[in-house]
Amino acid sequence: MKNFVAASIIAADFWSLNKEIEKLEKTEVKWIHYDIMDGHFVPNITIGSCELHSLIKKTNIPIDIHFMVNNPDYIIPNFLKLIDTKKIKNITAHAETVTNIKKLSKIVQNKNINFGLAINPKTSVNRILDNISYIDLALIMTVEPGFAGQMIISKCIKKVEKLKNFLIKNNLDIPIQVDGGIKLNNISLLSDVGANIFVSGTGIFKTKDYKNTVKEMVKIIDS
Ligand code: DX5
Ligand code: ZN
Helix, strand or coil, X not given: CCCEEEEEHHHCCHHXXXXXXXXXXXXXXXXXXXXXXXXXXXXXXXXXXXXXXXXXXXXXXXXXXXXXXXXXXHHHHHHHHHCCCCCEEEEEEECXXXXXXXXXXXXXXXXXXXXXXXXXXXXCCHHHHCCHHHCCEEEEECCCCCCCCCCCCCCHXXXXXXXXXXXXXXXXXXXXXXXXXXXXXXXXXXXXXXXXXXXXXXXXXXXXXXXXXXXXXXXXXXX
């Protein structure tokens, strides 16, 4: 699999979302990363199914949904009934909150959507290793989830390395996604240890030229 960049849409200017999407479409971004926060698992509330309906109509860029919620076993199956799933490429839930990972992953995969499992900075990477047979993607958070615009927590880089070594040793082709605080000036730290999908919010939307920013990121993660 080729490494790529995903844009975290909560860092965009929501008042000008049309323009933001038009600009994103000119970049090499492969996924729009869509952060759903419930105000319980994290101290913030973001976007849900209504905004997703509108977004899906506006773009052909595949969507990657990151659920930061307390009750993913309940909310994700219901969410899947509400939305047109054609453009949804991946759905990720947190290992800290899913009660039945095997069951939830089947529900998601039956819709032809990849299932991702995420871990917070303080959660052991073993939670991913223990559930590796149920997942299509592993998300290692590089900030405490809840907000865009935070600084990367550098001790999370070691977890990426540990997971990568495990995947290589076991000949497993599961992409490692990293999310939080990733910018042009630190993306190499994560690509050097084997991450594959790089989520960036403010690292793209707070720059002048999205196309050029993503192009420079791709140069680094490709080399
Ligand atoms: C954090 C979210 C991230 C965040 C990324 O809870 O899951 O996706 O929006 O934004 P930046 O790149 O600004 O940290
Ligand atoms: Zn996210």
